[in-house]
Structures are given as structure tokens and as C-alpha cells.
Amino acid sequence: MANHVVDGANGFVASHLIGALVARGDSVTALARASGEVVRRKVTDALATLHLNPALVEKVQVRPFSLAEPDLGTPVSDVFAEPCTYWHSAALITFFPRREAELRDVNVVGSANVAAAFARHAKPGSRYVHVSTAYQHGTTQSRALEQWPEPGHPSEFRNDYEHSKRAAEVELSHTAPAREGEVLVTRLGVMVGHSGTGRALTDLGMYDFLRVIALFARRTPGERVRFVCHPAAALHLTPVDGTVDRMLALAGGPLDRPVRHLVPPVAVPVTDLFAAISAHLPVELVAVTAADVEAEPFSRFEAIVNMRCKFTSPYLRHEYEFESHPDAEPPPVTPRVLDLLISWYVREGLPG
Structure with a gap:
């Protein structure tokens, strides 16, 4: 039985990861x-999404946690009593402006505190294992490589x-665990629900966009809404079940390649996404x-x-190319899976 510590445990990816770990008999x-x-x-909820026994939640040991404290605000003698795989998933995810200081406190300083406690x-x-995003590549037009980044x-x-x-x-690249080959960075794509059912326990990413479109489509059905898009715009939609599978496989294997992109080999064209949304809501989305x-x-309606x-649309205006390899690539979102995700x-x- 392997030992795992997962922070940010109530998050979308982390909760599904915990469910998969306890289902295979590991200590979490x-x-x-x-x-x-x-x-x-x-x-x-995550266990149910993954078609696993919800009663397995009783095997999870829950501890308080604080990114702001040097030793995580919890008894480290309990957390690190045995050799473990530590999954750092806790993060603040927001695209709203004027929250730069809060994002730095949580995602940069907080992450440094966690890595230091581990060391x-x-x-x-x-x-x-540090859970990151493939979109840390920013707006740079070059191919995103699986390597430690520069500032x-x-x-x-x-x-x-x-x-x-x-x-x-x-910051993580300069730590002793990184130098000693004990670190894996998993850069995720645009997280979506289960590939078999479409079930999603998150309102982020594609779902934030869907929620806004649904609000206006139901108020004023039949309208056309145009969005400025890159001619080759596509999103690396990544089902949570395939993502968890790849994370577990990579974390249990050799760490000779410390930075990995967990994105599907084929992205979903924005035109396909718009068509799937328009098929389920009374709206016509046009790229x-x-x-x-x-x-x-x-029109006034389109402008509103x-x-x-405005926090999702910038992702429609770029073409992304991520280095990836079969051992880290979740299965792609096919038209059938996309329809499941939208319809669910x-x-x-x-x-309501």
C-alpha cells in the first residue's frame, strides 16, 4: 500500500485523484x-463520477491545511510519517483583474511554502507532484516545450x-527536490467532466463560458453571437478521468522527465465547440x-x-501547440464525448 498526501483536496482534480487512489487501496x-x-x-461525488464505491471516502484521512504557514498549518509528523507521494494541487484559480497580489500569495509564495515543507x-x-497548467506558456507563439520555464x-x-x-x-525548479530528481510537474489542459457520462463537478473553464451563454440564450432565444477567434483556434479539453489515469501512471514511473504536458493529442476546434453548444441551447455561436x-x-446584444x-474569449484568439507524448496524453475529446459534456x-x- 502506497502513501499519498493530496493538498487542495476539495478541488475538482484533487477530489477525483483521491477517489482513484483510495479505490486502488492506497493510503491518502x-x-x-x-x-x-x-x-x-x-x-x-468524485467517486460516483468515476463509477467507484462512494463508501471508500471513509478511508480518507482529512487534515487542516494552510498555504500561508511554513509547515502548512498541520502536524507534519503525521503528514510525513512515511515515504509518500505529495500532490500539490491547491491553487487560486481566477481570471478577474486586480487580484495579482492574492494570486502571488497563494500560487507562488504558497507553493514555495509547500515545496519547502516537503524538502x-x-x-x-x-x-x-506539482499540478500546473499547460497555459502557463502564455501568449508566446512558439511551441510549448516540456521543460522548466524561464521567468x-x-x-x-x-x-x-x-x-x-x-x-x-x-520557483520550484530551483529547489533541492527538483535538483535531486524528486519532482514531477503535470501541466493540465482545459479540465472537463467524465468522458463516459459528461458529468462535471466544476464551474471553471468551458463551463463558465457555457453558463454565460446559457443565461443570454434563455433570456433572448434565437440570437446570433459572434466571437473573434484565431482561424485555427482549438481548446485542449481534457476529461478528468483520463487526466487522473495519466497523472497516476506518470507519478509512479521514472522522473527523468520532470515536466509533462497532460493534453490530448488532438484539440477540439472552437467551431466544433460552438456547434455543440448551439445544438443544445437556443443560440447561434459563430467564430x-x-x-x-x-x-x-x-450588435448591442453581441457586445454585451x-x-x-471577456475572461474566456482570449483563449479563443490563439493557436496552441504543446509538446506531448503518448504516455502523458489523455484520450482526445471526440464529437460524441463533446456532445456528452455539453448536454450533461x-x-x-x-x-435553475
């Missing part, structure tokens, strides 16, 4: 700012969240160029929707 200590009740509810207290043979200026990113995740990776909008300016989607959320996930 879950760290979170949230109460034990909240963590157990999230893990129970001080983890037993020999332990491993450290970047805030202007090179779509938002402060991306910049904070890059800075956290830079256009900036020149098209200059020739035919947005675009304004409400429209049916079950949207506010």
Missing part, C-alpha cells in the same frame, strides 16, 4: 482549508493566473475574424455577451 491524507465535511462530500520533512524515497513578464500572459503558475514553476467585426460591428465572456452540463449543471 487529504489536506484542505475547507472542512472535513466539505472534503468528504467532494470526494464522495524539510519528507522521508527518503518520497516524490513531489516571464506579466504582459506575456492572458491573465495574472497564468503568470502566477509560471512563477510557481520557476469570426477581427476584420469581419470591423466590417460588421457587433462578449463583455460577459446544460441538463444538470446549469443554475
Whole structure:
């Protein structure tokens, strides 16, 4: 039986990871700012999503946790009593402006505190997995490589969240565990629900966009809404079940390649995403160029929707190319899976 410590345990990816770990018989200590009740509810839901026995949640040990404290605000003698794989998943995810200081405190300083605690207290043979995002690459047009990053200026990113995740990776690259080959960085794509059912326990990413579109589509059905998109725009939608499978396989294998992209080999074209949404909501979404909008300016309705989607729409305006390899690539989102993801959320996930 292997030992695992997972922080940010009430998060979308972390709760599914914990569910998969306890299902295979491993020991899991879950760290979170949230109460034990909240963590157990999230893990129970994740177990159900993964078609696993929800009663397995009883095997999870929940401990309090604080990114702001040098020793994580929890008894480290319990957390690091045995050699373990430590999964650092806790993060602040927001695209809203004027939260740069908070993002730095949580995602950069907080991550450094966790890595330092691991370096001080983890037993020999332990491993450290840092959960990051493939979009830490920012707006740079070059191919994103599986290597430690260089520092970047805030202007090179779509938002402060991306910049904070890059800075956290830079800090981690200078630590003793990284130098000693004990670290794995998993850069995730755009997280979505289960590939077999479409079930999603998150409102982030694609689902934030869907929620806004649904709000306006139901208020004013039948409207056309255009979005400025790169001609080759595509999103690396990544189902949570395939992501967890790849994370577990990579963390249990050799760490000779410390930075890995967990993105599907084939991304979902934005035009396909728009068609799938339009098939389930009374709206027509259209991808256009900036020149098209200059020739035919947005209607008032289109301008309002675009304004409400201003934190998602920048991801539609770039073409991304991530280095990836079969051992880290989750299965791609096919048209059938995309339809499942959209239809489940429209049916079950949207506010009433």
C-alpha cells in the first residue's frame, strides 16, 4: 500500500485523484482549508463520477491545511510519517483583474511554502507532484516545450493566473527536490467532466463560458453571437478521468522527465465547440475574424455577451501547440464525448 498526501483536496482534480487512489487501496491524507465535511462530500461525488464505491471516502484521512504557514498549518509528523507521494494541487484559480497580489500569495509564495515543507520533512524515497497548467506558456507563439520555464513578464500572459503558475514553476525548479530528481510537474489542459457520462463537478473553464451563454440564450432565444477567434483556434479539453489515469501512471514511473504536458493529442476546434453548444441551447455561436467585426460591428446584444465572456474569449484568439507524448496524453475529446459534456452540463449543471 502506497502513501499519498493530496493538498487542495476539495478541488475538482484533487477530489477525483483521491477517489482513484483510495479505490486502488492506497493510503491518502487529504489536506484542505475547507472542512472535513466539505472534503468528504467532494470526494464522495468524485467517486460516483468515476463509477467507484462512494463508501471508500471513509478511508480518507482529512487534515487542516494552510498555504500561508511554513509547515502548512498541520502536524507534519503525521503528514510525513512515511515515504509518500505529495500532490500539490491547491491553487487560486481566477481570471478577474486586480487580484495579482492574492494570486502571488497563494500560487507562488504558497507553493514555495509547500515545496519547502516537503524538502524539510519528507522521508527518503518520497516524490513531489506539482499540478500546473499547460497555459502557463502564455501568449508566446512558439511551441510549448516540456521543460522548466524561464521567468516571464506579466504582459506575456492572458491573465495574472497564468503568470502566477509560471512563477510557481520557476520557483520550484530551483529547489533541492527538483535538483535531486524528486519532482514531477503535470501541466493540465482545459479540465472537463467524465468522458463516459459528461458529468462535471466544476464551474471553471468551458463551463463558465457555457453558463454565460446559457443565461443570454434563455433570456433572448434565437440570437446570433459572434466571437473573434484565431482561424485555427482549438481548446485542449481534457476529461478528468483520463487526466487522473495519466497523472497516476506518470507519478509512479521514472522522473527523468520532470515536466509533462497532460493534453490530448488532438484539440477540439472552437467551431466544433460552438456547434455543440448551439445544438443544445437556443443560440447561434459563430467564430469570426477581427476584420469581419470591423466590417460588421457587433450588435448591442453581441457586445454585451462578449463583455460577459471577456475572461474566456482570449483563449479563443490563439493557436496552441504543446509538446506531448503518448504516455502523458489523455484520450482526445471526440464529437460524441463533446456532445456528452455539453448536454450533461446544460441538463444538470446549469443554475435553475
